[in-house]
Amino acid sequence: TEKKTTLDQALRGVLGDQIVSTLLTAIILTPFILLGRTTLTRLSTCADLLRRLSKSQNTVFCGRIQLFLARLFPLSEKSGLNLQSQFNLENITVFNKNEQESTFGQKPAEEKEDGMEVEEGEMGEDDNPAPCSIPIDYNLYRKFWTLQDYFRNPVQCYDKFSWMTFLKFSDETLAVFKSYKLDDMQASKRKLEELRASGGEHVYFAKFLTSEKLMDLQLSDSNFRRHILLQYLILFQYLKGQVKFKSSSCLLNDDQTTWIEETTKLVYQLLKEIPPDGDKFGTMLEHILNTEENWNTWKNEGCPSFVKESDELTRLWNLNQDNMEACRSESREFMPSLDEFFAEAIEQADPANMVEAEYKVVRNPNYGWRALRLLSRRSPHFFQPTNQKFKSLADYLDSMVSKLAKELPDIPSEEIKTGEEDDDDNGDNLLKDSNDSDKIVTNQQMDDIAAKLGAQWKTLASHLEMKAAELREIETDSEDVEMQAKLLLVAWQDREGSQATVENLVTALTAAGFSELADNLNEA
Amino acid sequence: MGPVELLHMSVFSQSFSPCGRFLAAGNNYGQIALFSLSAALSPDATTRSQKPVLTFTAHDGPVFSLVSADGRLLSAGNGEVSAWSWSDLIKKNVRALWTRRPKYKSSLEIPEINSMVLQPRDNSLVIGGGDNNVHILDLEHGVFKSVLQGHSDYVHCVSVRDRESEILSGGEDGAVRINSRLCKVFCARPQYGKWISCLTTDSDWMLCGGGPSLSLWHLRSLSPTSTFPLTGCQRQAAFHQDMILAVGDGASVSHCLLAGEVKAQIPCSPQSLNTLQLNTNSSEHQVLTVGGSSSHIDVFTNLSYRAFSLSF
Numbered sequence: 001t002e003k004k005t006t007l008d009q010a011l012r013g014v015l016g017d018q019i020v021s022t023l024l025t026a027i028i029l030t031p032f033i034l035l036g037r038t039t040l041t042r043l044s045t046c047a048d049l050l051r052r053l054s055k056s057q058n059t060v061f062c063g064r065i066q067l068f069l070a071r072l073f074p075l076s077e078k079s080g081l082n083l084q085s086q087f088n089l090e091n092i093t094v095f096n097k098n099e100q101e102s103t104f105g106q107k108p109a110e111e112k113e114d115g116m117e118v119e120e121g122e123m124g125e126d127d128n129p130a131p132c133s134i135p136i137d138y139n140l141y142r143k144f145w146t147l148q149d150y151f152r153n154p155v156q157c158y159d160k161f162s163w164m165t166f167l168k169f170s171d172e173t174l175a176v177f178k179s180y181k182l183d184d185m186q187a188s189k190r191k192l193e194e195l196r197a198s199g200g201e202h203v204y205f206a207k208f209l210t211s212e213k214l215m216d217l218q219l220s221d222s223n224f225r226r227h228i229l230l231q232y233l234i235l236f237q238y239l240k241g242q243v244k245f246k247s248s249s250c251l252l253n254d255d256q257t258t259w260i261e262e263t264t265k266l267v268y269q270l271l272k273e274i275p276p277d278g279d280k281f282g283t284m285l286e287h288i289l290n291t292e293e294n295w296n297t298w299k300n301e302g303c304p305s306f307v308k309e310s311d312e313l314t315r316l317w318n319l320n321q322d323n324m325e326a327c328r329s330e331s332r333e334f335m336p337s338l339d340e341f342f343a344e345a346i347e348q349a350d351p352a353n354m355v356e357a358e359y360k361v362v363r364n365p366n367y368g369w370r371a372l373r374l375l376s377r378r379s380p381h382f383f384q385p386t387n388q389k390f391k392s393l394a395d396y397l398d399s400m401v402s403k404l405a406k407e408l409p410d411i412p413s414e415e416i417k418t419g420e421e422d423d424d425d426n427g428d429n430l431l432k433d434s435n436d437s438d439k440i441v442t443n444q445q446m447d448d449i450a451a452k453l454g455a456q457w458k459t460l461a462s463h464l465e466m467k468a469a470e471l472r473e474i475e476t477d478s479e480d481v482e483m484q485a486k487l488l489l490v491a492w493q494d495r496e497g498s499q500a501t502v503e504n505l506v507t508a509l510t511a512a513g514f515s516e517l518a519d520n521l522n523e524a
Numbered sequence: 525m526g527p528v529e530l531l532h533m534s535v536f537s538q539s540f541s542p543c544g545r546f547l548a549a550g551n552n553y554g555q556i557a558l559f560s561l562s563a564a565l566s567p568d569a570t571t572r573s574q575k576p577v578l579t580f581t582a583h584d585g586p587v588f589s590l591v592s593a594d595g596r597l598l599s600a601g602n603g604e605v606s607a608w609s610w611s612d613l614i615k616k617n618v619r620a621l622w623t624r625r626p627k628y629k630s631s632l633e634i635p636e637i638n639s640m641v642l643q644p645r646d647n648s649l650v651i652g653g654g655d656n657n658v659h660i661l662d663l664e665h666g667v668f669k670s671v672l673q674g675h676s677d678y679v680h681c682v683s684v685r686d687r688e689s690e691i692l693s694g695g696e697d698g699a700v701r702i703n704s705r706l707c708k709v710f711c712a713r714p715q716y717g718k719w720i721s722c723l724t725t726d727s728d729w730m731l732c733g734g735g736p737s738l739s740l741w742h743l744r745s746l747s748p749t750s751t752f753p754l755t756g757c758q759r760q761a762a763f764h765q766d767m768i769l770a771v772g773d774g775a776s777v778s779h780c781l782l783a784g785e786v787k788a789q790i791p792c793s794p795q796s797l798n799t800l801q802l803n804t805n806s807s808e809h810q811v812l813t814v815g816g817s818s819s820h821i822d823v824f825t826n827l828s829y830r831a832f833s834l835s836f
Contacts, residue, residue, distance in 0.1 A: 096567070135811050137831040138567045179790050180828035216826050 009057070042072070059206045081303055084245040087155075093148035095141070095210035136212045140176060143169040145210050151231045154238050158250045167259065170232075174263065177229075177270050182222055222274050229267050230285065236260050237289055244300045338378050339408045341371065346405045349398065362397040371397055379404070439501040441493060445521060449509075450485035452517055457485035463508040464492045525836065529553065533836060535815030538799050539590035539597060541610050544806025546577075547813060548613075549821055550587025551836065554601055555579055558613055559834045561809045564823065574834045580618045582606060589640040591649065593663065596621065598649065600637035603628065605651065605661065626651060626659040626668055639681045643691070650691050652679030658693050674701050680734065681723040685743070694720030694732055702743075716757055722772070726763040731770075733758040738770055740782065750784030760800045769827075771797035771814055779827065793833055794818035 046065050055062050147169055149156070156162040209218075218224045239252060240260060252260070271282040298304070320326035345362050348355040361367050372393075375382040381403050390396040453460060461471055466488065474487045493500040502521060509518035537550040540561075547559045557576035564573045583601025591598045597608045607621040628635060635654030643650055648669060649661040658672035658679060677696035684691055694700045698718030721734035730741045738758045739751040756773025767787070768780040773796050776789040797816035803809055812824040813834075820833040 133807055135565050135809055135825040136567070137825040138565075138569065139832055176829045179830065180826070181788055219826065219828075 043069070055206055075306060078303065081299070083299065083303065085243050085299065087153055089153055091152050091207075093145055093152070093208055093210060095145040096212060097142065134213070134216070137215065138212065140172070141212050141215050144173055144215070145208075147173060147228075148208065151235055154235050155246075155250065157235075157239055158252075163256065170263065173228075174266055174270070176219070177225060178266070180219055182220065182225070182274055222276070225274055226271065226281065229271050232267050233264065233285065233289060236264055237292065241293070241296055242300060243296065335377060336374065338374065338404060341374050342401060342404050342408070345371075345397070345401045346408070349401050349405060360394070360398075362401065363394045365393070368393045368397055371400070375400060439503070440498070441489070441500050441502055441505050441521075445502070446486060446489040446493070449505075449517055449521065450482050450489060453482075453485040453514070455481040456514075457481065457488050460485075460508060460512045460514065461488055463512040464488070466491065530819045530836065533819040534586075534798065534817045535794075535819070535821055535836075536586055536588050536798050537590040537599075538801040538813055538815055538821070539592045540801060540803045540805050541597075541614070542592060542595055542805060544803055544809050546610075546614060547801075547803075547821075547834070548590055548592075548597055549815055549834075549836075550582070550590050550599060550601070551819075552586040554581050554583040554585055554587055555836075556582045556587060556590070556597075556599060556608075557836055559821070561803070561806075561811065564832070564834060565809060565811070565825070574832060576834075576836065578613060578616050578618070579836070582608075582620075585636060588636060588638050591640045591642055593642050593649075598640065600640050600651070603634035603636060603653070605637065605640070605649070622666060624661060624666060624668070626653065626655075626657075626661070627671075628655055635678070638679060641682045641684050643684045643686065643689075645686050645689060650682050650684060652682040652693050652695075654678040656695070658682060658691060660691075672701075672703065675699065677719075680719060680721045683723045683725045683730075685725050685727070687727070692723055692725060692730065694723040694734070696720075698735065700730075700732055722758050722760050722770075724761050724763065729763070731761045731763070731768060733761065733770070733772075738768075738780075740768070740784075750782065752778070752780045752784055753786060754778050754780075756796075759798050762800055762802060764802060764827075769800060769802075769812070771800045771816070777812070777814055777824075777827075788828065790824070790828055790830065792816075792822045792830055793820050794822070 046069055049065055050062060053062050053065075147166070150162070150166050157166055240257070268282050268286070271285065272278040274281070320329075326332075345360070345367075347353060348360045348362075357363070362371070372382075379400070381400060388399070390399070450457070458471065470491055471488075474484050474491065477487055478484050492505075496504070506518045506522055509515070509521065532552075534552045535549050536552060539548045540546070541548070545560065545562045547561055548556055549559070550556050556579070558578040559575075560573065560577045563569060563577075566573070582599050583604065583606065585602030587599050587601045589600040592610070595610050597610055597613065599606050599608065604623050604625045606623045608619070609617075609621055612619055637651055637653045639652040641650045642648075643660075647663045649663055651659045651661060653659065656673070656675045656678055658675075660669045660672070661667070662669045672691065672693070675693065675695040675697055676699075679693050679695045682691060682693045690702050692700060692702050696719045698720060700720055700723065717735035719735045720732055722738070723730070723732045725731075725743070728743050730743050731738060732741065733739060733752075734757050737751045738754055738761060739748045741748050752768070752770070754770060754772070754774075758770045758772035758778075760772070761768060761770040766782060768782065770778045770780060774789075775793070775795050775797075776791050777797070777800070778786055779788040779790070780786050792814055794814070794816035795818065797814050799816070800812070800814045802812050811831075812827055813821050814824075815821040819836040821835070822830045822833050825831045
């Protein structure tokens with residue numbers, strides 16, 4: 001029969017897993033609204049299953065079904081919540097209360113109660129019951145397991161007499177925990193290694209094993225102690241906490257509150273002493289219990305939905321469905337017009353206003369950057385190439401400002417520096433033919449320079465960017481150095497065309513080291 | 525026994541019955557009380573079960589030592605040794621089988637007997653007393669066989685190494701003598717004094733302490749192997765499995781490892797402890813009992829916490 005039970009369980013396990021995983025997949029993939037009637041069917045199936053299965057024997061399967069049910073409902077679905085903070089009153093812990101129930105010498109006819117660990121050797125194999133081989137501390141045994149009833153039904157604590165018993169028994173139990181310190185680190189480390197090596201599965205018992213003979217072993221087990229101490233903490237949290245559905249008689253008096261606080265400290269201290277990693281465990285527990293407070297508050301408020309609804313957000317969202325369209329709308333056009341932006345600069349450029357250079361707004365780098373951007377968007381002047389080299393952004397802007405001043409109708413722009421006009425004209429050279437004889441080097445000027453250059457015309461040649469081939473041609477053309485110089489200048493003029501300006505020649509002369517000639521040319 | 529007497533009571537000695545179901549304890553008033561362990565350990569024990577089943581006055585002076593042998597309980601008090609039959613006592617029949625007194629030098633002053641131990645090999649009782657001597661009583665013939673002299677002050681405690689027929693004695697003079705040959709004096713803690721109040725052996729090992737720290741000695745080489753950092757003076761120590769249990773000043777039983785580390789100190793009810801006994805006579809009543817400066821005797825079913833107390 002044992003074999004059959006094992007097989008049966010195994011089969012149930014496998015089937016159970018498959019059923020649950022199929023259902024779960026189906027549920028996850030289907031949007032909740034569509035479930036409708038099929039949900040009810042599944043619900044009733046699950047409920048039936050749970051009723052038929054034993055929680056202590058098919059713990060994992062029952063757990064999976066319950067998890068599945070939890071997934072089925074949205075969080076705010078009231079039928080899935082324990083709104084009234086009820087306790088599972090049916091979870092009773094059984095233990096030997098008197099000698100007749102003692103497992104020692106139990107005859108086989110007696111019924112075996114759920115959760116009791118009975119040694120097979122003693123069940124009806126002898127006629128004479130085997131005596132117990134170790135001394136049992138019945139006093140502690142009974143008091144210890146009686147405590148479980150308080151954990152099962154905490155409301156009892158509010159009754160005066162029950163509370164006194166609870167107090168007394170708890171003090172004794174915790175004194176034992178305090179006296180009996182778990183510190184055999186060498187042994188427990190070895191055991192942990194062994195467990196890990198064997199790939200030890202986590203051992204789980206649905207109910208406490210309450211045989212007297214196990215008491216000593218249980219007391220020396222870290223996990224067992226952690227269970228009990230955690231039960232205390234949970235109980236204290238309930239007793240102290242505000243729960244909407246507690247009756248008004250469920251209040252603690254001062255003595256009780258003081259005792260609970262002191263005992264909570266003791267419990268945490270005991271937890272921290274339990275190896276391994278007692279400290280971490282204690283801190284983690286504290287954190288988890290604090291989080292529980294939030295859930296408690298949530299229930300007190302009637303489990304409000306976590307989905308937030310706000311009118312304001314809805315209005316804002318509905319202003320424009322399409323974000324890109326919204327960005328393109330006219331009202332988002334923030335770029336100023338040229339006259340708006342440059343009005344101040346133009347006014348400052350007017351010498352009549354006598355604004356000192358350092359106070360001009362064009363010197364402000366922030367203004368300058370914005371000015372450049374605006375010019376790039378709105379002004380054709382930005383894109384006109386110019387030979388003029390500007391020492392700074394401010395200087396460039398000065399020239400731009402003067403150009404704009406001429407164009408913009410509103411702003412008076414008469415007395416602007418003439419130097420800028422020259423530049424202006426220079427910039428326009430590409431657009432129209434330049435007939436300005438001031439600029440182009442005249443024949444007369446070239447003759448003068450050639451005469452003065454003489455044999456040094458080759459030095460100037462490199463600065464006029466003449467090719468070696470051209471130089472050889474000039475040399476063959478004439479033997480007279482003056483003539484050669486003249487030929488050089490003519491060749492340069494031919495090549496440059498409208499760019500054969502005085503200024504360019506001056507630059508070249510200065511660079512070649514003929515500063516005197518350059519100055520003479522300039523003055524002419 | 526009025527409340528004041530109870531308050532001033534000290535338990536000096538304990539001994540378990542051969543069947544292991546009873547505990548005899550001797551106090552400073554010369555009384556011996558018999559407790560039923562089976563009643564106290566049973567599932568339906570009450571506070572009444574923690575009271576003695578029998579109390580009687582055995583001697584005029586305090587009962588410093590109790591030893592059980594051959595179905596007899598031997599008690600020491602006021603310079604004399606009395607023998608009682610366990611079966612008689614269990615039946616509550618109080619009748620001393622015999623009483624003997626060692627030969628003391630002077631008959632004026634009667635020295636107390638501090639410690640007794642059985643030497644099974646030749647069925648003799650080793651007695652250490654206030655007259656600085658160790659007397660050996662032949663139990664078969666009831667005659668004092670010999671006297672070991674050598675201590676310069678009274679003998680606190682005696683122990684035997686049966687295989688080697690050696691008798692160890694520790695005394696107020698701070699010396700441990702083996703067969704009255706002097707051994708070294710050692711591990712001193714001058715603030716407490718030099719007296720040796722506890723001595724116990726286990727084949728090749730010896731535990732001794734008192735004024736000096738409790739220390740473990742290797743007898744062959746007569747050298748100390750470890751010292752236990754316990755505060756206060758230890759009055760009785762025992763080897764148990766791979767641990768050492770020690771009691772003395774301080775309201776706790778110390779568990780020590782052989783290497784010298786103090787593993788645990790389990791709190792007890794008496795403020796200081798005089799006697800520690802492990803019941804090896806019965807496995808179902810295998811408890812540790814300790815008694816000291818109180819009328820309560822603490823019982824440990826699990827060595828790590830006090831289960832309950834028996835009281836006079």
